[in-house]
Amino acid sequence: MSVEKLKQVFAVSLDVPLNKIVDEFRYNAVPQWDSIAHMALIAAIEETFDILIETEDVIDMSSFAKAREIIAKYGITI
């Protein structure tokens, strides 16, 4: 369920169709996912899952698959 929630956050924050959000969806793969949007995406993920992502993880979040992996570290079942 959390995977679907995370997909929604990606789709809304980056203004990308939901079906494009797959594990291989990577940073800079679309023009919308640039460094400025990345920080907005992080903020939206934090808000949705009520977590505060550490700086190294913010930098490491380079794909949807990586995002799933990182979110799981914060105790979110995904």
Add this chain to the structure above:
Amino acid sequence: MLGGKVVWVTGASRGIGQAIALACAAGGATTVLVARTAGHLADTRDKMSAGGFPTPIVLDYDITDSVAVGHAFQEVYKTTKRIDGLVNNAGIMRDALLGMISTADIEQSFSVNVFAALHHLQFASRLMRKIGGGSIVNVSSIMGHRGSAGQTVYSATKAALIGATLAASKELAPFNIRVNAVAPGVIQTSLLDGLSPEKLDGRVQSIAMGRIGTPEDVASVVAFLISSQSAYVTGQVLGIDGGMTA
């Protein structure tokens, strides 16, 4: 002027940091007091209690540990749901002449004076964005733009804080987050205890106003910069030095 706001102050156990925390609390802010050892904050907490100020949140963690900083912000944010102000005050001064400066002293000075401030700035600004703005004040020093013999490392760290202030103010302005620095001159703190009367007199001679500053002189300016009374002020380095740089 700070009622309802949450203001984070590092190095709040004594001196300038304690005065800043008290000034913010007197203005109505809930303060987050940070020191390496919570017991060292008892005096600040007692003074707030005696003054009838809002009860502070007391935290002890290693400010140079970015993971610990993140956890601290997360824990406080969960409770307060807001961070309005950050004062990066904690700092150390290691005097040494060139040729006698150890690598360990350089690393520790940058770690406490610069890296810790950057860790706090990053987390605070992210949380401030969520509430639509905030104010960050970095406590630099007159040494950051004037320098002093025997203080090459300290001066370098304080200059770094000024650079960080200017860059961050530009990056964060669109999010209504203001970033300023203060540059205190000679202030009456324990750092002056080791000076001989002659050296102290020499310092006073260099101050146009003819007196050493007090921690409260610095604190009132910082409280102003944290408050909305300075709502249109960002990217500034404000000297608090009695005219030393006039």
